[in-house]
Amino acid sequence: MSSQIIVPRPRSIDRSKVSYVRLHSPSIRDVPTPQNLNRGQVNYSDTNEPEPTVLEKNVHSPVTAGTVNFPPFEVTPELEKKSNQRIAQYPDDQKRSAVLPLLHEVQHRFGFISPESIEWVAQKLDIAPIKVVEVVTFYPGFRQKAPGKLHFRVCRTLSCAMGGSYELMAKLCEITGIDRSSSDAHTDPISVSPCGNYSVEYAECLASCGTAPVCLVNDDFHEGVTAEKAPDLIAKYNG
Amino acid sequence: MSDITYLPGKEPHEKEHRLIFKNVDRKGWDTSIKTYLKDDGYEMLKKALGMKPQAVIDEVKTSGLRGRGGAGFPTGIKWGFIPPKNTKPVYLICNADESEPGTFKDRYILHQDPHQLIEGMVISAFAVGAHTAYIYIREEFPEAAITLEKAIAEARKKGFLGKDILGSGFDLEIYVHRGAAAYICGEETGLIESLEGKRPYPRIKPPYFPAAIGLYMAPTIVNNVESLCHVVHILRMGGDEYVKLGTPRNSGTRIVCVSGDVQKPGFFEIQVGKVTFRELLYDMCGGPKDGRKFKAVIPGGSSSKILRCNESFKIGRGDDAKDMTFWDLPLDFDTLAAAGSMAGSGGVIVLDDSRRMSWVLNNITHFYAHESCGQCTPCREGSTWMMKVSDRIEGGQATPDDVKTLEEIAYQIDGKTVCAFGEASAWPVEAMIDKYRDELLGETSEDNNFKTLERQEQEKFLSTVH
Numbered sequence: 001m002s003s004q005i006i007v008p009r010p011r012s013i014d015r016s017k018v019s020y021v022r023l024h025s026p027s028i029r030d031v032p033t034p035q036n037l038n039r040g041q042v043n044y045s046d047t048n049e050p051e052p053t054v055l056e057k058n059v060h061s062p063v064t065a066g067t068v069n070f071p072p073f074e075v076t077p078e079l080e081k082k083s084n085q086r087i088a089q090y091p092d093d094q095k096r097s098a099v100l101p102l103l104h105e106v107q108h109r110f111g112f113i114s115p116e117s118i119e120w121v122a123q124k125l126d127i128a129p130i131k132v133v134e135v136v137t138f139y140p141g142f143r144q145k146a147p148g149k150l151h152f153r154v155c156r157t158l159s160c161a162m163g164g165s166y167e168l169m170a171k172l173c174e175i176t177g178i179d180r181s182s183s184d185a186h187t188d189p190i191s192v193s194p195c196g197n198y199s200v201e202y203a204e205c206l207a208s209c210g211t212a213p214v215c216l217v218n219d220d221f222h223e224g225v226t227a228e229k230a231p232d233l234i235a236k237y238n239g
Numbered sequence: 240m241s242d243i244t245y246l247p248g249k250e251p252h253e254k255e256h257r258l259i260f261k262n263v264d265r266k267g268w269d270t271s272i273k274t275y276l277k278d279d280g281y282e283m284l285k286k287a288l289g290m291k292p293q294a295v296i297d298e299v300k301t302s303g304l305r306g307r308g309g310a311g312f313p314t315g316i317k318w319g320f321i322p323p324k325n326t327k328p329v330y331l332i333c334n335a336d337e338s339e340p341g342t343f344k345d346r347y348i349l350h351q352d353p354h355q356l357i358e359g360m361v362i363s364a365f366a367v368g369a370h371t372a373y374i375y376i377r378e379e380f381p382e383a384a385i386t387l388e389k390a391i392a393e394a395r396k397k398g399f400l401g402k403d404i405l406g407s408g409f410d411l412e413i414y415v416h417r418g419a420a421a422y423i424c425g426e427e428t429g430l431i432e433s434l435e436g437k438r439p440y441p442r443i444k445p446p447y448f449p450a451a452i453g454l455y456m457a458p459t460i461v462n463n464v465e466s467l468c469h470v471v472h473i474l475r476m477g478g479d480e481y482v483k484l485g486t487p488r489n490s491g492t493r494i495v496c497v498s499g500d501v502q503k504p505g506f507f508e509i510q511v512g513k514v515t516f517r518e519l520l521y522d523m524c525g526g527p528k529d530g531r532k533f534k535a536v537i538p539g540g541s542s543s544k545i546l547r548c549n550e551s552f553k554i555g556r557g558d559d560a561k562d563m564t565f566w567d568l569p570l571d572f573d574t575l576a577a578a579g580s581m582a583g584s585g586g587v588i589v590l591d592d593s594r595r596m597s598w599v600l601n602n603i604t605h606f607y608a609h610e611s612c613g614q615c616t617p618c619r620e621g622s623t624w625m626m627k628v629s630d631r632i633e634g635g636q637a638t639p640d641d642v643k644t645l646e647e648i649a650y651q652i653d654g655k656t657v658c659a660f661g662e663a664s665a666w667p668v669e670a671m672i673d674k675y676r677d678e679l680l681g682e683t684s685e686d687n688n689f690k691t692l693e694r695q696e697q698e699k700f701l702s703t704v705h
Contacts, residue, residue: 089414091371094455097416099436104378104417131436138438138612141378141419153379157340158541158602159498159588185609204422204606205340206379209498209586210505219381 055129059115059144065196066146070111075120079105083124095125099135103142111146140189140204148176148192148199150237153216157205163212167227172200175234198234252507252523256484256492258472259465260508262355263347270386272393275354281399283474287362288407295366299470301478303490307344308334308425308463309540309584310659311572314470318367318460320450327457331369332434333360335376335383335464336418336425339540340606341586344494344506345464349376349383352468353390357413359467361399362474364411367460372413375430378420387415422610426658427461428453429612440614441658463584465494486512489571493585497524500531500591512571519570520589531591535674536565538575539583541603542663544670552578580670596675597682597689600668601626601633607664618661621652625668632679635689642679646672 086101102124106117113136122129136142154160154169173180173191176198180191185202192199208214211223217237225233249264251257262268262278272280287295300315321329333356337345348356356374364372376384391413394400402410421439423429428447429439431454446452453459469491473481482490489511498504502525509519520526520533527533533548551564554577568574575582590599608626613619628645631637645668653665672679682689690698 089416091455094435096436097434100417100419100433103419125436127436134438135419135436139378139419139421140609141421156602157606158537158599159341161602162499162590162594185605203379203420204609205338207337207343207346207377209341209343209588210496212498212504216379221382 053115053119055115055119055133059118059133061112061114062145064145064147064190064192064199065194066111066148066192066199068196069149070146071109073106073110073114073117073120076109079109087125096127096131098125099127099132100139103132103136107142112143114144143190145190146192147190147201149197150199150234151190151218152198152200153203153206154200155204155206155208155212155214156202157209159209160206160212160214164226165213165215168213168215168225168230169200169202171227171230172198172234175231176200254514254518254523255508256510256513257508258492259348259355259468260494260506262352263506264351268351270351270353270390272354272390272397275352276397280354281358281394281397283471284358284361284399285405287365287474288405288409292366292368295362295474298478299366299473302469302473302481303478303488304466304469304473304481305489305491305572306463307465307469307493307585309339309542309581311582314462314466317450317462318363320448321367321458321460322451325458328371329367329369330454330457330459331360331364331367331372332427332430332454332459332461333372333374333464333467334425334427334430334461335374335380336430337464337584338377338422338425339542339584339586340603341496341498341537341540341588342584343496343498344585346380346383347506348464348468349380350386353383353387354394355468355471356387356464357390357394357399359470360413361404361411362470363460363462363467365409366470369460370410370412372411373434373454374413374415375418375424375434376415377418377424381417384415384417391415421612422606423612423658423660426660429658430461431459438612440612441660443657485510486569486571488573493582495519495570495585495587497587497589499587499589500528500533500594501589502526502528504589509570512569512574515567515569517566519587524589527591531593533589534592534594535590535596537586537588537590537667538570539581540586541588541606542666543575543583544580544666545674546578546580547674550674554578595633595682595689596671596678597629597633600671600679601629603667604629604664607660611660611664615656615661617652617655618664621648621661622664624648625664629668632682633689634691634694635682635687636691636694637683639680639683641683642672642676 082105083102087095087098090097102121107113118129118132122132152172154165156165176193178191178193178200183191190199190201206214208223213225214223215225244266246264246266296315296318304314305311306314335345360372398405400411416434418424424433424439426441427449428442433439449459449461451458484491491511492508493511494506494508496506507523535545535547537545546565548565551562553560554563554574555561568578572582604626608622611618611622625648628641631641649665649668652661
């Protein structure tokens with residue numbers, strides 16, 4: 001059909017050249033009408049590539065400048081071993097409980113949760129992929145796009161805000177050149193710097209209100225980080 | 240225990256009574272089992288294993304220990320709710336998803352004294368007959384998760400965990416389960432759903448009282464970190480001795496976390512009800528910051544209702560009722576409930592006169608709008624509406640009607656949801672409007688000084704059009 005638009009499969013796209021389309025905020029244009037029903041669909045009979053899976057069609061990991069920091073998802077023996085240990089923590093008929101631990105294992109190694117990793121977790125636990133997707137999309141702790149090498153999570157809740165965490169965030173963005181204007185607490189909390197080395201995100205209460213303002217840099221916790229201390233904090237990791 | 244010394248600058252205040260936090264910031268203390276054993280660690284476990292499980296439960300009931308997670312429900316009574324004819328496995332879950340804004344007590348136990356928690360958990364599991372226990376730890380404590388797993392491995396090596404603990408025939412395995420940064424996982428049924436690998440939508444009660452139908456539809460006991468640690472000390476002191484700490488119906492010690500506008504914020508372990516707000520904020524925290532005055536206090540985590548510092552309350556019923564100013568209120572469960580707020584999780588957030596109430600309100604509504612799980616419509620929609628209205632008030636773009644709208648939304652969430660999140664998001668809004676209505680209304684006038692730059696530009700443009 002000539003009316004169909006042929007777009008290349010996501011895998012064959014040069015990732016660095018694709019601008020990010022926000023796929024998790026449905027707009028009125030996403031409602032299927034006869035006009036747009038086939039919009040964006042690929043005619044695979046014309047290509048040599050296999051048709052994408054349902055997951056690949058529906059779950060997206062937008063490419064960011066930070067994507068280059070992380071290896072592509074693959075099942076290593078070490079990941080397999082760690083995952084089996086995690087699954088063994090739960091009763092044999094309740095393997096689904098290991099969804100969160102497995103996703104943590106994946107995110108820890110590969111930076112974010114990709115559609116392939118969702119597929120793998122689902123297979124590993126004998127559950128439908130949607131049951132993994134619903135978990136990934138609910139929890140703020142799981143991300144679907146790559147952060148920078150240094151991922152700052154600044155606490156924005158009351159005590160830290162009174163201690164100056166808004167100023168800290170502004171300072172971090174100023175130093176790293178991050179533009180937070182398009183971020184949204186619900187749909188797209190992470191902003192990555194153009195160089196891909198840094199990313200920032202507001203976190204809700206990191207439970208250290210007495211030493212406000214606080215932030216997490218990757219897995220390291222820092223307390224009493226006022227805006228003036230932001231340059232030192234970054235220098236500490238770059239030094 | 241005079242031989243305990245603390246790191247310089249971290250010494251406890253003289254009004255403190257340290258049980259749980261005995262080893263926090265202690266000189267020469269580390270998280271290894273060797274250090275803990277040197278300090279009579281796991282002795283109470285040996286004692287408990289020599290007792291009958293029911294005797295341990297009775298001891299905790301005698302102690303009058305009330306849960307330290309927020310609701311203040313008696314721990315011993317909770318343990319007694321497991322159906323007597325139960326044939327399913329029983330689970331024990333430690334709720335280490337400390338996410339109530341203003342609370343930071345569990346952080347120090349998990350990071351600095353993991354063996355105290357493990358000992359408390361083994362004793363509690365023995366009492367309720369659980370052979371599998373999980374520690375649900377929040378994702379934001381990656382370091383603590385590693386510390387705990389190391390401590391569990393050490394304890395297993397020494398025979399305090401695993402099969403046939405210390406030759407008593409009792410088996411227990413403890414596993415660490417990391418959450419993923421969702422506030423709602425602190426709600427016990429939400430936590431259970433999350434542990435089952437689902438979205439943490441809280442379950443409706445009844446019938447899903449965890450003690451009867453919990454994890455994997457089996458009886459489950461969910462206790463806060465602090466509550467489980469108290470069990471060790473109850474056995475050490477004996478329930479009768481423990482109940483003498485604190486005040487009647489509010490026994491024991493609890494950790495109060497003070498943050499916000501005070502000279503010395505921090506944690507203080509006090510006897511429940513033995514310290515008033517005046518003592519806490521002036522003596523222990525060093526008073527307000529230079530040149531400032533205290534304005535308001537949120538006494539039990541951001542979900543509790545705010546108290547004005549110049550308020551006075553009628554506490555007690557009938558002839559016993561007496562007038563008390565805010566400063567004379569003791570920090571216990573019942574008095575704070577009578578004052579219209581709650582002791583909650585012990586997170587005291589102090590605001591001084593430099594804070595705009597609309598700004599505080601806005602910060603809190605943003606938190607709840609972000610953390611609502613979206614299961615119940617009043618909360619999902621209401622929390623977002625409250626955020627939007629408070630955005631307007633904070634930005635100086637509201638009309639006086641907006642304050643009323645905000646209040647109406649709050650009252651439409653309160654009590655109409657599956658879990659207590661509805662109240663948690665509505666109460667602070669209701670209380671702040673109730674107590675600071677004039678201040679909020681003052682910021683809705685047409686000539687207020689809080690308009691955003693964007694709004695000022697808009698108004699300038701509109702005035703030229705007309």
